Amino acid sequence: xxxxxxxxGAVDKIALELTPIRNRGPExxxxxxxxxxxxxxxxxxxxxxxVAKHFGAGPAILTDKGNASxxxxxxxxxxxxxxxxxxxxxxxx
Amino acid sequence: MAVTEAGAGxxxxxxxxxxxxxxxxxxxxxxxxxxxxxxxxxxxxxxxEQRVERMLAADPGDAEEALSVLPxxxxxxxRRIVAVNAVLAGCRPEHxxxxxxxxxxxxxxxxxxxxCQATTGPNAPLxxxxxxAADALGFNSGHGLFGPGNRANATVGRAVxxxxxxxxxxxxxxxxxxxxxxxxxxxxxxxxxxxASPWEAYHRSRGLDAENAxxxxxTENPHNSNxxxxxxxxxxxxxxxxxxxxxxxxxxxxxxxxxFIVLGPEHAATIASAGWSRADVQSxxxxxxxxxxxxxxxxxxxxxxxxxxxxxxxxxxxxxxxxQHPDLYRVFVAGGAGKHSAVLPSxxxxxxxxxxxxxx
Numbered sequence: 001x002x003x004x005x006x007x008x009g010a011v012d013k014i015a016l017e018l019t020p021i022r023n024r025g026p027e028x029x030x031x032x033x034x035x036x037x038x039x040x041x042x043x044x045x046x047x048x049x050x051v052a053k054h055f056g057a058g059p060a061i062l063t064d065k066g067n068a069s070x071x072x073x074x075x076x077x078x079x080x081x082x083x084x085x086x087x088x089x090x091x092x093x
Numbered sequence: 094m095a096v097t098e099a100g101a102g103x104x105x106x107x108x109x110x111x112x113x114x115x116x117x118x119x120x121x122x123x124x125x126x127x128x129x130x131x132x133x134x135x136x137x138x139x140x141x142e143q144r145v146e147r148m149l150a151a152d153p154g155d156a157e158e159a160l161s162v163l164p165x166x167x168x169x170x171x172r173r174i175v176a177v178n179a180v181l182a183g184c185r186p187e188h189x190x191x192x193x194x195x196x197x198x199x200x201x202x203x204x205x206x207x208x209c210q211a212t213t214g215p216n217a218p219l220x221x222x223x224x225x226a227a228d229a230l231g232f233n234s235g236h237g238l239f240g241p242g243n244r245a246n247a248t249v250g251r252a253v254x255x256x257x258x259x260x261x262x263x264x265x266x267x268x269x270x271x272x273x274x275x276x277x278x279x280x281x282x283x284x285x286x287x288x289a290s291p292w293e294a295y296h297r298s299r300g301l302d303a304e305n306a307x308x309x310x311x312t313e314n315p316h317n318s319n320x321x322x323x324x325x326x327x328x329x330x331x332x333x334x335x336x337x338x339x340x341x342x343x344x345x346x347x348x349x350x351x352x353f354i355v356l357g358p359e360h361a362a363t364i365a366s367a368g369w370s371r372a373d374v375q376s377x378x379x380x381x382x383x384x385x386x387x388x389x390x391x392x393x394x395x396x397x398x399x400x401x402x403x404x405x406x407x408x409x410x411x412x413x414x415x416x417q418h419p420d421l422y423r424v425f426v427a428g429g430a431g432k433h434s435a436v437l438p439s440x441x442x443x444x445x446x447x448x449x450x451x452x453x
Binding site for chain 2: 002003004005006007008009010011012013014067069070091
């Protein structure tokens with residue numbers, strides 16, 4: 001037998017603890033973080049509107065990160081983590 | 094042909110076996126890897142245990158050392174798995190230190206390898222070898238250096254690409270969403286032609302005090318600047334600037350983007366014979382490579398740009414630089430005789446790295 005290696009190797013696994021949604025129902029606070037890719041705002045804002053309607057919640061807060069190819073500013077992310085229960089966004093680059 | 098689990102190997106690696114062949118044919122290996130979704134579409138060298146050990150021996154160190162973690166798959170690029178891909182690519186063992194240095198550099202935050210891997214735009218990691226190691230290891234810095242024919246250039250660049258595909262998970266349409274890709278995604282490795290350069294070696298101009306070095310930069314394919322008539326720096330660099338000032342290039346929108354200028358030796362000699370330094374080249378291109386604000390409203394990535402506030406303050410007639418500082422023009426010399434140079438636009442929101450190359 002000729003033995004050879006598969007070329008991909010192991011994956012670095014990072015354990016994530018999902019934050020439970022603090023408020024459900026009308027108190028649910030929703031935001032859209034638009035990643036500035038074409039049509040992202042349309043998709044995300046329509047989806048957010050549907051979620052808000054389902055829970056009877058208020059309209060989503062609309063934010064964006066300025067450019068699809070760079071990370072969102074830490075201050076923006078920190079503010080969303082503090083003030084929002086559910087953020088809809090896209091990964092982009 | 095039956096592929097089987099081949100028993101225990103080093104922890105974390107999948108070893109496979111071909112149980113009905115003692116000397117696998119190239120055709121068989123090719124089809125096997127294609128069926129598994131591995132490879133770049135070209136024939137490969139089977140990464141047997143013996144070949145991988147021979148490759149590892151060329152750059153002594155812990156085979157399980159993680160050189161980097163490569164997105165978007167977050168694959169762990171150990172020396173061993175990099176050696177596997179170096180064998181696949183057809184590399185000689187003496188080139189392995191160049192590859193490990195490059196893979197380690199790919200993990201640097203400033204490169205934004207994740208963005209470069211996943212983007213819809215075309216880009217590939219240009220690997221440039223600087224210093225006497227380039228000649229000693231057989232890299233091509235002269236005629237046709239961006240093209241085929243030199244084993245070091247071809248296989249080292251290919252090894253880096255295979256690592257990014259297999260370990261990093263950037264396969265066309267999956268981890269990589271590049272709309273069209275580009276040919277340099279097969280391989281993209283050259284050497285600086287320091288002997289033909291009128292200025293100090295590129296890595297020393299970047300402040301690196303090392304005999305040998307490599308540079309990694311995510312760029313588009315080379316864009317030719319063909320100037321057969323100019324006999325002064327202004328003429329040569331006006332031609333280059335016209336290639337730089339492109340509405341459809343990411344460097345026009347990223348604001349802080351690097352632009353790599355690979356001057357052919359004859360163009361470099363024309364420029365230097367007039368007493369111009371590398372800094373003069375950078376300053377001239379910064380001033381000359383511009384587009385009007387009005388042109389920039391038409392298409393490209395208008396509205397998605399990363400410009401600082403001051404760039405929005407001008408009317409449509411204002412000519413704006415495609416990048417924000419002369420030093421963002423990264424200039425070095427490579428190629429053979431002939432009146433051609435190359436512009437390599439950066440992907441934009443990435444910053445190249447130049448690091449020492451230490452050889453055993």
